[in-house]
Amino acid sequence: xxxxxxxxxxxxxxxxxxxxxxxxxxxxxxxxxxxxxxxxxxxxxxxxxxxxxxxxxxxxxxxxxxxxxxxxxxxxxxxxxxxxxxxxxxxxxxxxxxxxxxxxxxxxxxxxxxxxxxxxxxxxxxxxxxxxxxxxxxxxxxxxxxxxxxxxxxxxxxxxxxxxxxxxxxx
Numbered sequence: 001x002x003x004x005x006x007x008x009x010x011x012x013x014x015x016x017x018x019x020x021x022x023x024x025x026x027x028x029x030x031x032x033x034x035x036x037x038x039x040x041x042x043x044x045x046x047x048x049x050x051x052x053x054x055x056x057x058x059x060x061x062x063x064x065x066x067x068x069x070x071x072x073x074x075x076x077x078x079x080x081x082x083x084x085x086x087x088x089x090x091x092x093x094x095x096x097x098x099x100x101x102x103x104x105x106x107x108x109x110x111x112x113x114x115x116x117x118x119x120x121x122x123x124x125x126x127x128x129x130x131x132x133x134x135x136x137x138x139x140x141x142x143x144x145x146x147x148x149x150x151x152x153x154x155x156x157x158x159x160x161x162x163x164x165x166x167x168x169x170x171x
Contacts, residue, residue: 047080055079087112088119134160136167 014022026034043049055075062068062075083095092098092112101112129135139146139156150156155167 044080047077047084049076049080051076051079051083085119088115089123090116090120092116129159134162135170136160 009019009022009026012022030038040049055078059072059075062072083097086092086095087098092115098112098116101108103109126135130137136154136156136158139149139154146156153165153167155169157171158167158169160167
């Protein structure tokens with residue numbers, strides 16, 4: 001598997017000192033595929049992966065105006081951030097890459113499902129906390145309503161602990 005390159009190593013039948021020696025060899029001298037996978041992963045976790053579709057068209061338009069060329073790298077980052085958010089939501093099946101990962105099966109499928117499940121679960125947990133007033137955001141945009149809310153002891157961008165009736169800022 002390209003996602004987990006050591007999987008084939010463990011299936012090779014090596015064990016004990018032979019397995020440890022082969023792992024040490026690969027750590028010291030990784031294969032080209034391992035290096036390519038590492039570079040791809042580095043681009044993925046820094047939101048620098050190549051993009052296509054709509055972002056490709058936007059980048060072409062931006063490249064036509066010299067002043068706007070400095071914005072081109074930002075388009076990829078914004079696109080990849082958005083994609084990462086969608087991958088971790090119930091909307092993941094809308095992404096063709098996600099559907100390909102599901103079709104690939106094995107560990108690749110498991111990781112795609114885990115991202116969607118954990119991301120969706122975390123979002124639902126925070127939504128529940130917010131609905132119960134245990135996590136706060138900016139508060140009302142009306143300054144008078146915000147002042148009244150703060151007068152009750154409420155604090156923006158905080159976690160509320162009902163056990164000690166205190167807010168703890170997360171900013």
